[in-house]
Amino acid sequence: MSETQNDHFQIEASADGREFHKIGESISSKANGGNSDSTLGYSFSQNISNSAVAATAFALLLLIPGFSKRKN
Structure with a gap:
């Protein structure tokens, strides 16, 4: 790897x-x-905020009941 005329990196996701x-x-x-x-x-590295963790947990809770239902 090499760098040429590089000043900085932008962090994106x-x-x-x-x-x-x-x-x-x-x-x-x-x-x-x-x-x-x-x-x-x-x-x-990036710390995940408490609100992001809570939103993810809530979304998972909404999905879990759908997986546990059985169709006859």
């Missing part, structure tokens, strides 16, 4: 692989002057 939305701040390039011929390691 997508639920469907088509529409991407910014989920984090820009990460500055570790490459000296924006250029590197060697592999540089980067990482990003």
Whole structure:
């Protein structure tokens, strides 16, 4: 891997692989002057808010009863 004239990375994510939305701040390039011929390691983590966890749990609770019903 290499970087050429790279200043920063934008952190984005997508639920469907088509529409991407910014989920984090820009990460500055570790490459000296924006250029590197060697592999540089980067990482990003994001905390999930309590409201996102609650919404996901609620959605799962709505789905579970549908799986437990039996048709004769």
